[in-house]
Structures are given as C-alpha cells and as structure tokens.
Amino acid sequence: MKVAKFGGSSMATAAQLQKVASIIKDDPSRKIIVVSAPGKRFADDVKTTDLLIQLGESYINGEHYEEIYGKVLSRFREIIEELLLNTALLEDIENTLKDVLSKDISSIAKLDALKSIGEDSSAKILSAYLQAIGFEASYVNPKDAGIIVSNNPGNAQILDSSFTKIYALREKVGILVIPGFFGYTEDGELMTFSRGGSDITGSIVAAGVEATLYENFTDVDSVYAVNPTIVSNPKEIKTLTYKEMRELSYAGFSVFHDEALIPAFKKQIPVCIKNTNKPHLPGTNIVAEKKPEEKCVVGIASDTGFSSLYVSKYLMNREIGFGRKLLNILEDEGISFEHAPSGIDDLSVIIRDSKLSKAKEKNITKRIYEELHPDTVILHRDLAMIMVVGEGLMNTIGVAQKATTAIANANVNIEMINQGSSEVSMMFGIQAADLNRAVESLYHVFFD
Known part of the structure; x- marks a missing residue:
C-alpha cells in the first residue's frame, strides 16, 4: 500500500x-x-x-x-x-x-x-x-x-x-x-x-x-x-x-x-x-541509510533573515549559569534561538529576524547589561546562513577546508562557523548581500 x-x-x-x-x-x-x-x-x-x-x-x-x-x-x-x-x-x-x-x-x-x-x-x-x-x-x-x-x-x-x-x-x-x-x-x-x-x-x-x-x-x-x-x-x-x-x-x-x-x-x-x-x-x-560509496556532500542549503546576538564578557567560561541566564532572557521575551556557537569569553545566539522586533531588541539588550554585566553586546542583522549537508561529514577529511576556501574565493567574509553540533551539516554565517556568490562558489567546488 x-x-x-x-x-x-x-x-x-x-x-x-x-x-x-x-x-x-x-x-x-x-x-x-x-x-x-x-x-x-x-x-x-x-x-x-x-x-x-x-x-x-x-x-x-x-x-x-x-x-x-x-x-x-x-x-x-x-x-x-x-x-x-x-x-x-x-x-x-x-x-x-x-x-x-x-x-x-x-x-x-x-x-x-x-x-x-x-x-x-x-x-x-x-x-x-x-x-x-x-x-x-x-x-x-x-x-x-x-x-x-x-x-x-x-x-x-x-x-x-x-x-x-x-x-x-x-x-x-x-x-x-x-x-x-x-x-x-x-x-x-x-x-x-x-x-x-x-x-x-x-x-x-x-x-x-x-x-x-x-x-x-x-x-x-x-x-x-x-x-x-x-x-x-x-x-x-x-x-x-x-x-x-x-x-x-x-x-x-x-x-x-x-x-x-x-x-x-x-x-x-x-x-x-x-x-x-x-x-x-x-x-x-x-x-533511512545511504550506501557507503555514495557521495558525502549531497546539497547546499541557504536562507536569509537571521540576526546574531553577540555577548562578550571576560572569564565568561568560569561564570556558572551565564548561558542559561542569557537564554532565559530570550525565553521571557518569547524568542526561540536557532544556534548558539560559543568561545571562552564570547557567546553568539542566532535568531530569526521575524522573532526579533526593534522593541524586543532594545529590551533584551537592556536586560543583558543589567543582569549579566557583560563587556559587550552587539546585534548583527541581515545575516544569511549556508549549510553544507551530507551524512559522513564528520568523518570525511578536507570538507571544511574545501568549504572555507570556496567562500574565500568568492571574496566573502565568514561571520560565524558552526561545525560539530550536527553530524550531517556544517553551517556558515555570512552577510546576506554575499549569499549568492558564496553559494555559487560552494556548488562549483563540491559538484562541478
């Protein structure tokens, strides 16, 4: 049937x-x-x-x-x-x-x-x-x-x-x-x-x-x-x-x-x-499963309409509960997040623009300064996300190098990389205006 x-x-x-x-x-x-x-x-x-x-x-x-x-x-x-x-x-x-x-x-x-x-x-x-x-x-x-x-x-x-x-x-x-x-x-x-x-x-x-x-x-x-x-x-x-x-x-x-x-x-x-x-x-x-001999990278997906909320604070990694408190502020405003790549003293939260009005942006920034006392809070708008997708990415040598080289060859700056949180994709954040050039370059590297 x-x-x-x-x-x-x-x-x-x-x-x-x-x-x-x-x-x-x-x-x-x-x-x-x-x-x-x-x-x-x-x-x-x-x-x-x-x-x-x-x-x-x-x-x-x-x-x-x-x-x-x-x-x-x-x-x-x-x-x-x-x-x-x-x-x-x-x-x-x-x-x-x-x-x-x-x-x-x-x-x-x-x-x-x-x-x-x-x-x-x-x-x-x-x-x-x-x-x-x-x-x-x-x-x-x-x-x-x-x-x-x-x-x-x-x-x-x-x-x-x-x-x-x-x-x-x-x-x-x-x-x-x-x-x-x-x-x-x-x-x-x-x-x-x-x-x-x-x-x-x-x-x-x-x-x-x-x-x-x-x-x-x-x-x-x-x-x-x-x-x-x-x-x-x-x-x-x-x-x-x-x-x-x-x-x-x-x-x-x-x-x-x-x-x-x-x-x-x-x-x-x-x-x-x-x-x-x-x-x-x-x-x-x-x-459910691909044959082992099938190609690793199957597609390149992209979408616009993202913002990155960047928060920096010296010794953030030693402050227990910092990430939870930041996400609680977003939750209180009714905002879901897409990705949250982090460093030792830095944390970025990727949010869809449709979720983040100017009024909410102002309120969130004010609360982060008052409650978390960071050194810097910056909101970057007009971002695009590109995903290189394929099972086996984590175990294939050279995929990340090929991807970053392709984006660089298109004269596009990478604002954010998120690799490791998914077994089947790696994500790149760039300026929305550069999206088509980056995607074309990635396609030619992986598929031509």
Whole structure:
C-alpha cells in the first residue's frame, strides 16, 4: 500500500486534477491520497489558502469581504465545472464557508476552520471526480481517519494515540481521499498544522497505515543539490537520508515542510518526491541509510533573515549559569534561538529576524547589561546562513577546508562557523548581500 500526497500545484486546476487521477490509475497500490488546497495556476496567482486567510481577516475585522468570498468560490467553481461534476458539490463548499463565517467561535478558531476549507474542498472534488470516471473512491474527513491532534491552533501536533486509529484505514475498500493540513482534538475541535502542513498529514498517514512507500507529488522533478534560482541547472539528488532532508528543508529548501518527515522517519517509511507533470521520472528517494560509496556532500542549503546576538564578557567560561541566564532572557521575551556557537569569553545566539522586533531588541539588550554585566553586546542583522549537508561529514577529511576556501574565493567574509553540533551539516554565517556568490562558489567546488 502506498500513500500519495499531491501538493497545491497538482490541485490548482481541472487539468492538473486529471493528471492526478491518471497517476492514481497507473498504480493500483496508491490506495490512500492526501491533498493540499488548490495552489497557484500561474506565477502571479494567489493560493486558495491565502485567499481564505484574507477572507477570515476581513470578516473578523468588520471589513468588506464579499469580493474575496467570490474569488474563493470562483476557484472551486472553475474546477468543478471543467470536470463536469455535480453543482451540488459547489453548494456544499459554499454552505461550509457560510457556516464557518457565521459560527460564534473565537477569531483563532474561525481562521483555522476557514484555512482548512481549501484542503477539505480539494479532497471532496478529487473523490467525486474519481467516482465519476469509474473508481471506487471516497472522501474521508481527518476526524474519521483518526488524525487526533493537540490543542494548538495553527501549530497542532499529532498525538501518539492517533496511529492505531489511522491503521484501521487499511481495512477500508477503494481509494481514500483525505484532506491535509488539519486534524481534530480529542474534544472534536478543528486544529491546523503549521503552514505547509499537508506534507505533515501525508507523512502521518503513511506512518499510521505502515505504507510501503510515501510518495510526495509536487511541481519539481526532484530535489536539487542547490537552489535553482541561485545556480542554473543544478544537479539532481537521487537519494537522500531522512537526516539530510531534514537539514536541507530547515535551511531553505522549499520542497518539504521541515517537520513533514518526522512521522515517516520514526516508522522508517521510504519517501519518494516526484513531479505530477512528469510522473515517469524517478524523482528523489529519501531513505533511512545511504550506501557507503555514495557521495558525502549531497546539497547546499541557504536562507536569509537571521540576526546574531553577540555577548562578550571576560572569564565568561568560569561564570556558572551565564548561558542559561542569557537564554532565559530570550525565553521571557518569547524568542526561540536557532544556534548558539560559543568561545571562552564570547557567546553568539542566532535568531530569526521575524522573532526579533526593534522593541524586543532594545529590551533584551537592556536586560543583558543589567543582569549579566557583560563587556559587550552587539546585534548583527541581515545575516544569511549556508549549510553544507551530507551524512559522513564528520568523518570525511578536507570538507571544511574545501568549504572555507570556496567562500574565500568568492571574496566573502565568514561571520560565524558552526561545525560539530550536527553530524550531517556544517553551517556558515555570512552577510546576506554575499549569499549568492558564496553559494555559487560552494556548488562549483563540491559538484562541478
């Protein structure tokens, strides 16, 4: 039994849904299908989920929402009519929209419920289309599928008790179509995963039914060794380990949500990333372990939008609890940190810019001086992080030398190096303006 997940680009139009149906038809072992909300139909289009968020915010703020409401319905109407499906399907979607908007629930709950309508409607449309062309197929609501989650709006986590319930899906007859992105609490309240959470649903379901393979269909042929917007025609990665994919997805690779593979990883379910538009291509396989002879460095990931909080104090290493006190100040401000490289008298904390407003920066700096009495506190903004990723980095001689030489050859200064905290990656912090030059140089050293 395979679980196949289709992303937003695969669900964007009637023509794409017909491709999805063809892919399902080609392999009878594709028994469980997880779907995203309709994505962009063209480059400047708006994703359905974004429209639903706009609709919710306008309604909650007492603004005119009718135009956005019409755009949402128009997206689904276009797909339903082109697939020649019963118009009762559109009426069902409209009734769901009206019901959520009129419900006397909190703003957070209303937004979660509205966001889920994209995936929910996709699943209903695809199951109806599969039935129309002769398949035995059915829509399965996440509650009925057994996807039970924690009570964290917008950031729900799957509960361990879910997996035995999900396993029961194996007994159901025909093709099952499940909407991604949301589940239900034990009290029956709808909760969404974090953005991009349809990948999480697919991984959860694959783990729950103990699938032989979890296929993730998207709009790229495979995972590339580097961002193709930085390096043209980069090499494709044929095989990745779970750890490598986790590192790559965290550091800017957009193929997968960075939490998506955890359920599949825990159950050792193999994953394959494929292109809905070219399903005959092999794609990228994600496995538990690589063969020893396979290349050490598999990819170079990068992302911007970081700041470094640098704190220096003479004899810091002898002051018990200094690091804990510093991190407590960040915790009090509701700020999570990404990395914390340190020296004898120095400690840097890497933070995403989105977490650190100017007001918080001022308050944190003031508290550090008052409570920790450092010699220096400096905040460096506009940083980028580059990760060289591959299993076996720690045991391969010369990788760090090649990487630092490549960055130096690009005339880029390294602000921070973090090696040793991960077995599968080494990280370099540089100025965001230098990112493309550094990544291009690294790519040519490791892959050309």
